[in-house]
Amino acid sequence: MATYDPLEHSMQDFRVLPGVGLLERTQPFYDWQQARREAGYWTLGRSLSGGPLHRCAGHNDAGVAFKGVNFASQDYLGLSTHPDVKAAAIEAAQRFGVHSAGSPALVGNSELSLALEQQLAAFVQMPYVTLYPTGWAAGFGVNKALVRPTDHVVMDQLAHACLQEGARAATGNVHLFTHNDLTSLHQQLRELRRRNPEVGILVVTESLFSMDSDTPDLAATQGIAHEFQATLLVDAAHDLGCLGADGLGHSGALGMVGKVDVLMGSFSKTFASNGGFVACQARSVKEYLRYYSSPHTFSNALSPIQAAVVGRCLKIVQSAEGRALRGKLMDNILDLRSKLHAAGRQTYGDPSPIVCVKIGNERTARKVSKALPRLGVIANVVEFPAVARNEARVRLQVMASHQPADIKTLVWQLVKAYELAHQV
Ligand SMILES: Cc1ncc(COP(=O)(O)O)c(C=O)c1O
Incomplete structure (x- = not known):
């Protein structure tokens, strides 16, 4: 078994695998993933125990429970639980x-x-x-x-x-x-x-x-x-x-x-x-x-x-209800972006249900991704090769069902996660 630094390497390193054994050569990827998992830096592959609501609970892929405000689901108008x-x-x-x-x-x-x-x-x-x-x-x-x-x-x-x-x-x-x-x-x-x-x-x-x-x-x-x-x-x-x-x-x-x-x-x-x-x-x-x-x-x-x-x-x-939900969604997006900016965080692009917050390098990104669920925030952290090197970000997905309190909690805890990531 190879040993890996959980803060080093990226998915890209395991895309082209050496060796003739198609199955055996997946091992280094798993070793690297395990190193990240054991260090708390693997937050992909999580599951929910209920619907994609504004607050949610679930487990990571090592079985560790999480719960908190949910900015990782793309049910933008909240229709997946509409009666x-x-x-x-x-x-x-x-x-x-x-x-x-x-x-x-x-x-x-x-x-x-x-x-x-x-x-x-x-x-x-x-x-x-x-x-x-x-x-x-x-x-x-x-x-x-x-x-x-x-x-x-x-x-x-x-x-x-x-x-x-x-x-x-x-x-x-x-x-x-x-x-x-x-x-x-x-x-x-x-x-x-x-x-x-x-x-x-x-x-x-x-x-x-x-x-x-x-x-x-x-x-x-x-x-x-x-x-x-x-x-x-x-x-x-x-x-x-x-x-x-x-x-x-x-x-x-x-x-x-x-x-x-x-x-x-x-x-x-x-x-x-x-x-x-x-x-x-x-x-x-x-x-x-x-x-x-x-x-x-x-x-x-x-x-x-x-x-x-x-x-x-x-x-x-296409109904008046849909129009109102889009209005609510946009209010949430604008509220989130302005609170993030007021807290000194930079976002990418234009107002949309996708609000990406700058992190920078992959090491910091992994530390932020470890801190967030512990602070009650469910959000995806995206790093190379999904985005360019040193352009890692927290990718928040906003829903019409988010409440002002969810947004406040998110921004507060996100700032804390960034601080923690820079301390360790
Ligand atoms: C731009 C874009 N196109 C296509 C897809 C694929 O859609 P689906 O999740 O329905 O397979 C996605 C999903 O993430 C996407 O972001």
Whole structure:
């Protein structure tokens, strides 16, 4: 067994493993993880003993109990425990059973999933929607379906893993442009198109980046893509439903609703379910995705319960209640950001349900991550390679259900955790 300093190394060091034994060579990762676990510096893989409420309790992966204010769940509007949403799940289970038992390419769809496709299409103002078992599957699957090995993908360097992995599974020609930098995108596209006049090019970005809480100019991004006969894919996982007066996220705020070439989203942040979707402008694209996008074609369809839950959440999102919940969420976000700033902490990006607080180096980050649960704060600490080296941060996820007292407690204890981390 190798010995490791629990404050050294990163996940990146164990990604490419030496040796011929595919199973045996996982051991060094485990040894390093165990060293961190035993020193209290492993806070990944925790579980809750109840719903993702504003206060929660659970266990870490060594079985140690925690409880406190919960800023680590992404139930942004708090819909996962909404009585109407739970009632919709129960009703669907009674009528359809609990499982879809087939791929949507065969007989896996239900009335509920077909209705959800229509409901989503009307919401995002794009005529065709294809459902996926997870948001991850949607991101991976849309890249893999549309892009061929001779094509190119030009992607924001911070795009989510599902987009990066889908693109790399589709082609070796994946190019990253500097985060939210349209000059970098323009230069790359101009050069690529000059050298490859005949190939397809997919440009990929997000409408709310989940580690930096920032947004590109979507109209300008699409304008540049079209200048070079490229297609734009936007991932709206984190802002659709929970931001903007009508819940249309940054596409709404930027006047791009219904206008992007291809839009994808996840249900796991605001819509209280696993699942995802891809919306497009043409029936041919939808039909192509149905039969050439493996995670849709060769995976079981969303269950009737999931379809009913998302459908009911979408109704709430589009109602006066949804608008009020978004108002409450934004009040909480602004309150949290201003209290953090008043306490001398720096945050990333713009107001959104993702509030990332700067830490810096990975050693300090691990110490903060150890202190937080002991101080009654459940929050995720993110370090390299999920973010750049020395840019570790506490990633807080805000929900409409947070109370002013939760925010006060969080800020107070976060400051204490930073102090403790600098003492040891
Ligand atoms: C930007 C983005 N896209 C896609 C996903 C994947 O969504 P899901 O959790 O529904 O699989 C995530 C989830 O973290 C995400 O942050």
